[in-house]
Amino acid sequence: GENVEQHPSTLSVQEGDSAVIKCTYSDSASNYFPWYKQELGKGPQLIIDIRSNVGEKKDQRIAVTLNKTAKHFSLHITETQPEDSAVYFCAATPPAAGNKLTFGGGTRVLVKP
Amino acid sequence: EAQVTQNPRYLITVTGKKLTVTCSQNMNHEYMSWYRQDPGLGLRQIYYSMNVEVTDKGDVPEGYKVSRKEKRNFPLILESPSPNQTSLYFCASRPGTRNTEAFFGQGTRLTVV
Numbered sequence: 001g002e003n004v005e006q007h008p009s010t011l012s013v014q015e016g017d018s019a020v021i022k023c024t025y026s027d028s029a030s031n032y033f034p035w036y037k038q039e040l041g042k043g044p045q046l047i048i049d050i051r052s053n054v055g056e057k058k059d060q061r062i063a064v065t066l067n068k069t070a071k072h073f074s075l076h077i078t079e080t081q082p083e084d085s086a087v088y089f090c091a092a093t094p095p096a097a098g099n100k101l102t103f104g105g106g107t108r109v110l111v112k113p
Numbered sequence: 114e115a116q117v118t119q120n121p122r123y124l125i126t127v128t129g130k131k132l133t134v135t136c137s138q139n140m141n142h143e144y145m146s147w148y149r150q151d152p153g154l155g156l157r158q159i160y161y162s163m164n165v166e167v168t169d170k171g172d173v174p175e176g177y178k179v180s181r182k183e184k185r186n187f188p189l190i191l192e193s194p195s196p197n198q199t200s201l202y203f204c205a206s207r208p209g210t211r212n213t214e215a216f217f218g219q220g221t222r223l224t225v226v
Contacts, residue, residue, distance in 0.1 A: 044156070095211070103157070105153050
């Protein structure tokens with residue numbers, strides 16, 4: 001089955017700096033890559049996603065890039081703010097697994113004022 | 114408001130005492146699933162359901178049961194809880210089509226002593 005690895009597990013940045021989280025996946029057939037943000041005491045919430053026919057997608061301060069050849073994708077947060085502090089999860093969805101999301105281990109991001 | 118509702122939010126129980134965590138969604142989604150979240154392991158799927166009366170095992174189904182008698186409800190049953198089932202549990206729902214957003218509940222923190 002699909003295996004998703006996520007790095008780093010923790011990330012501390014100064015407010016205003018950029019944060020980058022990287023994920024690799026094992027199943028080359030995976031075609032959907034969402035990113036979820038989990039705030040303290042809440043369930044994960046989708047913040048951005050990318051499909052395999054697209055190399056990059058941007059939404060205000062967040063962007064995701066996908067390298068299908070290398071089987072890795074990354075989340076970029078620019079001009080970080082304290083409210084960006086949360087746990088972030090990447091995920092991959094191989095077609096053979098139907099609707100199943102396989103998640104990475106998560107990255108705890110702390111934005112220091 | 115579109116939401117996934119889990120109950121209870123917190124639960125402390127003793128080994129072997131049967132318990133049920135309820136999950137309900139109001140979005141008429143066909144696909145529902147249960148995850149457990151453990152530090153460093155991300156979100157691992159326990160069971161999922163493609164529609165009413167259709168359920169299947171995820172990656173870590175041992176010790177759990179589910180049922181899907183109605184489209185909106187997907188309870189998670191622990192017949193004989195053990196300490197290794199101490200975890201944070203999330204219910205999620207998605208529309209039936211692939212590559213769609215998953216909506217998560219607020220989570221249930223379970224402690225088995």
